[in-house]
Amino acid sequence: DLYAVRDAAGQGLVSFDPGMFNTAVCHSSVAYIDGDAGILDYRGYPIDELAEHCTYLEVAYLLVYGELPTPPQLSAWEAEITIHRFIPENVKKLIDAFPYDAHPMSKLMSAVSSFHTFYPESRESDEQHRPELQIRRLIAKMPTLAAFSYRHSEGLPFVYPVDDVPYVENFLRMLFKMGEREYRPDPRLVRAMDVLFMLHADHEQNCSTTTVRTVASSGNGPYTSVSAGIGALFGPLHGGANEAVLRMLREIGTKDRVPEFIAGVKAGGARLMGFGHRVYKNYDPRARIIKNTAHDVFEVTGVNPLLEIALELERIALEDEYFVKRRLYPNVDFYSGLIYEAMGFSPQMFTVLFAIPRTAGWLAQWREQVTDSEQKIVRPKQIYTGHPRRAVVPLDQRG
Numbered sequence: 001d002l003y004a005v006r007d008a009a010g011q012g013l014v015s016f017d018p019g020m021f022n023t024a025v026c027h028s029s030v031a032y033i034d035g036d037a038g039i040l041d042y043r044g045y046p047i048d049e050l051a052e053h054c055t056y057l058e059v060a061y062l063l064v065y066g067e068l069p070t071p072p073q074l075s076a077w078e079a080e081i082t083i084h085r086f087i088p089e090n091v092k093k094l095i096d097a098f099p100y101d102a103h104p105m106s107k108l109m110s111a112v113s114s115f116h117t118f119y120p121e122s123r124e125s126d127e128q129h130r131p132e133l134q135i136r137r138l139i140a141k142m143p144t145l146a147a148f149s150y151r152h153s154e155g156l157p158f159v160y161p162v163d164d165v166p167y168v169e170n171f172l173r174m175l176f177k178m179g180e181r182e183y184r185p186d187p188r189l190v191r192a193m194d195v196l197f198m199l200h201a202d203h204e205q206n207c208s209t210t211t212v213r214t215v216a217s218s219g220n221g222p223y224t225s226v227s228a229g230i231g232a233l234f235g236p237l238h239g240g241a242n243e244a245v246l247r248m249l250r251e252i253g254t255k256d257r258v259p260e261f262i263a264g265v266k267a268g269g270a271r272l273m274g275f276g277h278r279v280y281k282n283y284d285p286r287a288r289i290i291k292n293t294a295h296d297v298f299e300v301t302g303v304n305p306l307l308e309i310a311l312e313l314e315r316i317a318l319e320d321e322y323f324v325k326r327r328l329y330p331n332v333d334f335y336s337g338l339i340y341e342a343m344g345f346s347p348q349m350f351t352v353l354f355a356i357p358r359t360a361g362w363l364a365q366w367r368e369q370v371t372d373s374e375q376k377i378v379r380p381k382q383i384y385t386g387h388p389r390r391a392v393v394p395l396d397q398r399g
């Protein structure tokens with residue numbers, strides 16, 4: 001869909017590329033995708049190796065600083081993140097002031113954008129605005145904001161972070177504590193969430209990352225840029241597909257109705273949600289890892305009854321000529337919703353669970369954007385389709 005047109009002002013050829021499918025807007029060393037081969041690497045490391053050997057905080061460090069941390073670097077990083085987990089009491093009041101039925105993503109976005117008012121140094125000039133501090137604050141506070149937003153929606157009191165509990169476990173404890181009883185999540189659930197966080201941490205120039213870069217290009221710091229990224233992710237075409245997968249599986253209802261549903265998809269009735277990807281024309285490497293993670297989670301929570309339908313859908317689709325010819329494979333969203341639901345999350349939280357880890361990727365890309373001397377303020381061209389130039393008719397002469 002890329003073609004060149006002569007612009008109206010006669011300034012030469014302009015490429016018309018809605019959605020920028022064929023336009024590279026930056027050089028980046030953060031993530032690499034080979035959609036045909038089904039490859040995703042962060043800073044040169046295969047995603048499956050990272051998911052096997054690392055924690056989310058190691059991967060966040062890798063994305064932000066370019067190298068995996070050494071043990072002392074990791075200890076220092078974890079300590080820094082721990083220090084910054086609390087949110088200002090007034091941000092807590094801000095979350096409390098929203099209607100209970102407001103979407104947790106809206107609360108998250110508003111809270112992050114409010115940081116600009118609570119941390120005045122972020123308003124200072126480049127040398128003084130201490131981006132390192134803002135980066136740490138955001139990675140540290142995102143789970144706290146997410147947990148507070150969730151508990152507010154559920155009408156539950158806020159649970160504060162504690163110092164001696166690791167990042168992901170702390171998040172789950174803040175979310176699911178009931179009454180006086182501490183919530184101690186099964187280590188397999190903690191590990192599963194850690195893996196899901198790693199898989200969602202970056203995905204090169206997707207819609208929200210491009211938004212972060214665009215907002216950064218006019219000179220904004222991390223708080224404003226990341227809050228804009230959360231807004232982009234909130235859109236159902238970007239962050240909301242796993243919720244749609246669950247709706248679809250419920251609609252199908254039973255395994256024996258899968259062939260009928262697939263026939264309807266092929267006849268153009270609906271899309272098979274969680275299948276297909278703009279970039280991956282092979283099995284999404286994240287989906288493969290998530291599928292294994294799902295089995296680990298279901299060992300603890302019991303099997304989500306929708307899994308049977310999902311597996312049958314995948315089995316039939318992967319053998320069906322329609323899907324094979326179009327290179328449609330399960331994507332990251334196909335199994336993630338099943339896991340989140342089994343762990344006790346309401347569907348509204350699914351996109352929030354995407355935003356928390358993606359913050360590391362957004363920040364890595366924010367830094368690249370603002371330190372890259374080739375970058376300029378984003379200002380695309382348009383092809384004007386409006387009225388030719390004309391004279392204004394005074395009000396009393398119109399009509």
Ligand code: ACO
Nearest residue numbers: 237238241265271272273274275276277278326331332333
């Ligand atoms: N089910 C059935 N058919 C499909 C699907 C699907 N999920 N996806 C694509 N197709 C078909 C299209 O109908 C089209 O067929 P045609 O050539 O006969 O017209 C062909 O495959 C190509 O489709 P496009 O829309 O051109 O593919 P594109 O790369 O633009 O779409 C997208 C990618 C939006 C992800 C698409 O596959 C889709 O809608 N999938 C379902 C939604 C989903 O799972 N989204 C999550 C993506 S992952 C993420 O964002 C984190």
